[in-house]
Amino acid sequence: MSDAGCARPTGASVIQTKTPSSSTYKPVQETKIMETARVGKAAPDFGAPAYKNGGFTAVKLSDYVKKGWTLLCFYPGDFTYV
Amino acid sequence: MAAVAARYDELQVLGVDVISVSVDSMFTHKMWNDHELSKMVDGGIPWMMAADGAGKVGKVYGVYDEEAGVELRGRFIIDPDGIIQAAEILTPPVGRNLDETIRQIQAFQHVRQTGGKEAMPADWTPGKPTLTPGPDLVGQVWKVWKPE
Numbered sequence: 536m537s538d539a540g541c542a543r544p545t546g547a548s549v550i551q552t553k554t555p556s557s558s559t560y561k562p563v564q565e566t567k568i569m570e571t572a573r574v575g576k577a578a579p580d581f582g583a584p585a586y587k588n589g590g591f592t593a594v595k596l597s598d599y600v601k602k603g604w605t606l607l608c609f610y611p612g613d614f615t616y617v
Numbered sequence: 618m619a620a621v622a623a624r625y626d627e628l629q630v631l632g633v634d635v636i637s638v639s640v641d642s643m644f645t646h647k648m649w650n651d652h653e654l655s656k657m658v659d660g661g662i663p664w665m666m667a668a669d670g671a672g673k674v675g676k677v678y679g680v681y682d683e684e685a686g687v688e689l690r691g692r693f694i695i696d697p698d699g700i701i702q703a704a705e706i707l708t709p710p711v712g713r714n715l716d717e718t719i720r721q722i723q724a725f726q727h728v729r730q731t732g733g734k735e736a737m738p739a740d741w742t743p744g745k746p747t748l749t750p751g752p753d754l755v756g757q758v759w760k761v762w763k764p765e
Binding site for chain 2: 546547548549570571572573574575576577578579580581583584585586587588589591592594596597599600601602603604605606607608609610611612613614615617
């Protein structure tokens with residue numbers, strides 16, 4: 536939890552859901568379609584390093600979804616005025 | 618973020634948890650929380666402040682500004698099935714309106730509780746009449762609802 540020395544300060548990643556591959560046809564190059572967030576569609580899952588209540592930890596969106604409603608808020612930066 | 622933190626208890630009562638995301642590191646999050654936000658809101662930020670240094674999460678959510686290298690003020694309401702029910706994205710100079718965020722959460726929760734049988738007209742807030750879509754309501758909305 537508060538293992539600051541070894542904790543990675545950055546390194547968020549989007550967790551891609553695997554695209555189903557056809558058994559009869561194998562494409563030469565596997566195309567990965569980047570998930571994009573859209574209203575009415577599944578929220579793209581992600582994992583990221585995080586800070587909470589004095590400790591360094593990690594957050595994963597899908598862990599939150601299991602528990603209830605989630606308000607996901609992006610903002611321009613720490614110490615900005617608004 | 619302080620504005621959201623000030624309403625956190627209310628959000629928790631509604632079964633909502635918060636994740637905040639910016640391109641700052643978790644070390645900067647700690648400094649901001651400890652030295653500024655905790656002076657605006659008792660106890661500081663009670664949720665996970667995520668670090669998205671490369672903007673990977675922001676890109677997928679359509680809020681990463683490549684030129685500025687920061688994330689726009691995006692707000693997504695995600696239901697217990699993992700579906701995004703509402704989104705709002707503002708450019709940096711204007712702050713959020715938590716009353717509206719909470720109103721939308723309450724409206725989407727009401728829709729969910731009724732299994733999608735009821736719909737919320739404009740400006741709906743808890744306690745106000747809802748609409749029950751169906752053949753009988755076509756052309757008859759004026760009888761049950763008018764703008765305020």
